[in-house]
Amino acid sequence: MSAQIIDGKAVAAAQRDRIAAEVADLTAAGVQPGLAAVLVGDDPASHVYVGMKEKDCAAVGMRSLGARLPSDVTQETLHAEIDRLNEDPQVHGIIVQMPLPDHLDEVAAQDRIAPEKDVDGLHPHSQGQLMRGVPTYVPATPLGCQVLLEHYDIPLSGANVVIVGRSTLVGRPLAMLLSRKGVDATVTCCHSRTKDLAAHTRGADIVIMAVGVARMLTADMVREGAVVIDVGITRGEDGKLVGDVDFDGVAEVAGWITPVPGGVGPMTRAMLLENTLRAARTQSGQPSS
Numbered sequence: 001m002s003a004q005i006i007d008g009k010a011v012a013a014a015q016r017d018r019i020a021a022e023v024a025d026l027t028a029a030g031v032q033p034g035l036a037a038v039l040v041g042d043d044p045a046s047h048v049y050v051g052m053k054e055k056d057c058a059a060v061g062m063r064s065l066g067a068r069l070p071s072d073v074t075q076e077t078l079h080a081e082i083d084r085l086n087e088d089p090q091v092h093g094i095i096v097q098m099p100l101p102d103h104l105d106e107v108a109a110q111d112r113i114a115p116e117k118d119v120d121g122l123h124p125h126s127q128g129q130l131m132r133g134v135p136t137y138v139p140a141t142p143l144g145c146q147v148l149l150e151h152y153d154i155p156l157s158g159a160n161v162v163i164v165g166r167s168t169l170v171g172r173p174l175a176m177l178l179s180r181k182g183v184d185a186t187v188t189c190c191h192s193r194t195k196d197l198a199a200h201t202r203g204a205d206i207v208i209m210a211v212g213v214a215r216m217l218t219a220d221m222v223r224e225g226a227v228v229i230d231v232g233i234t235r236g237e238d239g240k241l242v243g244d245v246d247f248d249g250v251a252e253v254a255g256w257i258t259p260v261p262g263g264v265g266p267m268t269r270a271m272l273l274e275n276t277l278r279a280a281r282t283q284s285g286q287p288s289s
């Protein structure tokens, strides 16, 4: 293996330590940040993720509230629960864990969250402000990718970044984030209909995989020394997490690479805490330290 490992777990731990110190200061000033996760139904993966978020909150001294609703809940009841959290002054951030059961409208639920509590960055206000170049809350996974790249001093200005995937949660916001003035990457957004994907990825200084297709990016698709960020998390039959990158092969050619697990995933959780801390500061009128 020639690539150096981008250690998301370690960077996330450092971020959590910093956040914990800031949470302690804010709590001493009378405001304990609070995050509410709305979990509908009994999808096992969603339960695992929400459980991790609750543990993360506890680790940094934040309050966490789990709102659990049955899988047959109506859209009206879901909205009533979001309204209740919107009005609760102890709750600074709200996320609705995705995916929702098929009979529910995910977009309508996202739209229901008060923009000032939208720590997932999925409300049209958050997405629009990011598009305008004045972000409020950036979705945690794209933010985590940016913080990881900056932590390792990987040059972004003028860099050719190829993002594979165009989801609302990752690909599109990431393209906005990295092409902003001040970050200044040249971003290409590829997807399932892209012609000759390999020609794009081979031309990239940085390849970011966010499609959810296990081991899609192979060594022949990567330029020698390129930076490879893997956002994919496919659960294999053996229960193990598999990324969108064929790690063993690509690590032979890449210069830097994120592992799965231990790459972007832990950063996603840390950035959700960061967004919640910012939400608590903004809502309480406490200046940042």
Ligand SMILES: Nc1nc(=O)c2c([nH]1)NC[C@@H]1CN(c3ccc(C(=O)N[C@@H](CCC(=O)O)C(=O)O)cc3)C=[N+]21
Binding pocket: 048, 049, 052, 095, 096, 097, 098, 099, 120, 140, 141, 233, 241, 260, 261, 262, 263, 264, 265, 266, 268, 269
């Ligand atoms: N409203 C909403 N917001 C989300 O941000 C959201 C969501 N819904 N639904 C599901 C996806 C997925 N997601 C992950 C978060 C952390 C890890 C993570 O920490 N992964 C660890 C390993 C975890 C394990 O072993 O299972 C890692 O990659 O090292 C993974 C995935 C957030 N999501």
